[in-house]
Amino acid sequence: MIRKAKLSDVEEMYALVNKYAEKGVMLSRPRSMLYEFLRDFIVVEKDNQIIGIGALHIMWSDLAEIRALAVREGYTGQGIGRQIVEYLLQEAAEINIPSVFTLTYQPGFFAKLGFVExxxxxxxxxxxxxxxxxxxxxxxxxICLEYKIIA
Ligand SMILES: CC(C)(COP(=O)(O)OP(=O)(O)OC[C@H]1O[C@@H](n2cnc3c(N)ncnc32)[C@H](O)[C@@H]1OP(=O)(O)O)[C@@H](O)C(=O)NCCC(=O)NCCS
Known part of the structure; x- marks a missing residue:
């Protein structure tokens, strides 16, 4: 199930992001950031645990960022990352955001979804x-990649 994040998800979100951060594959995030920007986040829940997270953060009048994307180890390669990004792009489209960018160490993943460096x-x-x-x-x-919603 994919849904908006709740306060009670924060500890699991924190563990997920920072486990990857320790390995150097994504930036670390303090709990304060997760609480402050909680309303940007969606989560994927399965088997009573959070198996994926991602956030859409509005930057400016014509720009938003996808950040803190992570799929739990053991659940990667099953389309969950794609599901999160497509959900966030749909949210962006619904509020008329024309362009979404991301900064990532996984440019190939985002390129697959139509993002351009x-x-x-x-x-x-x-x-x-x-x-x-x-x-x-x-x-x-x-690497910075952009997805144009409205050309
Ligand atoms: C990168 C990450 C979010 C991908 O999520 P995922 O659920 O494994 O990806 P999906 O299964 O939805 O993959 C979608 C497509 O992208 C491809 N893909 C996945 N990871 C890829 C990568 N690193 N490079 C190139 N292609 C990739 C898949 O093969 C799939 O292609 P297909 O549709 O042709 O089969 C996940 O591996 C992860 O959380 N990694 C650690 C944290 C991280 O690097 N986050 C990135 C943001 S900084």
Whole structure:
């Protein structure tokens, strides 16, 4: 079942994201971020546990970001990541967001879903707000990809 995240999901979300962060495959997120942006998040629930999460965060008048996408180990390769991204793109379309981007270490996955690699400098709002606070700034090694909802 795919649904909006609830406060009671946060501990499982935190464990899922930060397990991958420890392996260096995604950025770590503090609990404070998960609570603050909880309304951006959706989760996939199966067997009474959270097996996937992802968030859609509005950046500006014409731009949103897909962030913190993760599918629990043991459940990857079953279409769950695709299901999360397609759900978030549908949410973006419903509120007339024309363009969605992501910063990722898995560009091949997003390319499969129709995202196209773009120059990070195309997303200045991201840098003003988030990147300057990132421990990796200014040496970002993530790839930026964009999905155009309204051409
Ligand atoms: C990357 C991740 C979200 C993919 O989720 P998933 O549920 O395994 O992916 P899906 O099964 O929905 O795959 C959808 C398609 O993308 C392909 N794909 C999946 N991961 C891929 C990758 N790393 N590179 C290229 N293609 C990939 C699949 O083969 C599938 O293709 P198909 O439709 O032709 O069969 C998941 O592996 C994950 O959580 N990884 C760790 C955290 C992470 O890297 N998050 C990325 C955001 S920073």
């Amino acid at each position: 773009v120059d990070k400098e195309r997303m200045p709002q991201k840098f003003w707000r988030d990147c300057i606070n990132c421990s990796k700034f200014p040496n970002c090694d993530e």
